[in-house]
Amino acid sequence: DTAVSQTPKYLVTQMGNDKSIKCEQNLGHDTMYWYKQDSKKFLKIMFSYNNKELIINETVPNRFSPKSPDKAHLNLHINSLELGDSAVYFCASSQGVDPYEQYFGPGTRLTVT
Amino acid sequence: GESVGLHLPTLSVQEGDNSIINCAYSNSASDYFIWYKQESGKGPQFIIDIRSNMDKRQGQRVTVLLNKTVKHLSLQIAATQPGDSAVYFCAENSGYSTLTFGKGTMLLVSP
Numbered sequence: 001d002t003a004v005s006q007t008p009k010y011l012v013t014q015m016g017n018d019k020s021i022k023c024e025q026n027l028g029h030d031t032m033y034w035y036k037q038d039s040k041k042f043l044k045i046m047f048s049y050n051n052k053e054l055i056i057n058e059t060v061p062n063r064f065s066p067k068s069p070d071k072a073h074l075n076l077h078i079n080s081l082e083l084g085d086s087a088v089y090f091c092a093s094s095q096g097v098d099p100y101e102q103y104f105g106p107g108t109r110l111t112v113t
Numbered sequence: 114g115e116s117v118g119l120h121l122p123t124l125s126v127q128e129g130d131n132s133i134i135n136c137a138y139s140n141s142a143s144d145y146f147i148w149y150k151q152e153s154g155k156g157p158q159f160i161i162d163i164r165s166n167m168d169k170r171q172g173q174r175v176t177v178l179l180n181k182t183v184k185h186l187s188l189q190i191a192a193t194q195p196g197d198s199a200v201y202f203c204a205e206n207s208g209y210s211t212l213t214f215g216k217g218t219m220l221l222v223s224p
Binding site for chain 2: 004040041042043044045048056058090092100101102103104105106107
């Protein structure tokens with residue numbers, strides 16, 4: 001009965017590869033987010049989707065392409081991976097576009113070698 | 114361990130003590146604030162929130178205080194337990210559907 005789930009939990013890949021991270025929420029929320037947490041634990045919003053539509057894109061390189069097939073899913077595809085993409089990526093969801101309580105997934109630790 | 118090289122502000126307390134974690138926010142127009150707890154290897158977990166029309170809100174063993182004059186937020190944890198050991202983040206509503214997170218404070222509780 002996990003509320004927000006992400007796969008995979010760990011992802012190790014080489015520079016230049018393309019990879020995807022999947023996120024699903026079963027809370028019935030209509031807004032979903034992707035965050036990046038760096039090695040210093042700094043957590044920064046990347047994207048926000050409401051009812052499958054992109055509403056926030058915080059100057060993320062266009063190698064990152066989120067896709068929301070339905071309200072319960074928000075996937076993140078990354079092209080041409082770079083060393084600096086290594087981080088923990090968190091998916092989150094909330095009800096409505098106001099940033100009230102957001103529920104976070106367990107995170108995906110991406111390591112680019 | 115995970116904390117090596119992080120250089121996060123750290124608060125070390127003994128079990129049973131009260132803990133106070135502080136946060137300065139940047140946007141005087143922010144109208145909503147939230148505290149999250151992040152345990153090692155997990156995602157942030159909601160603790161308590163407060164709107165800008167309040168200056169204090171209490172939960173179970175936690176209290177959040179908001180001082181809008183100096184743009185300061187604090188989280189008080191009563192009778193701190195080892196299970197409270199984690200990194201704590203404050204976040205503010207900085208715009209449409211956006212939470213801006215602070216840098217985080219590591220709380221270490223020793224038995």
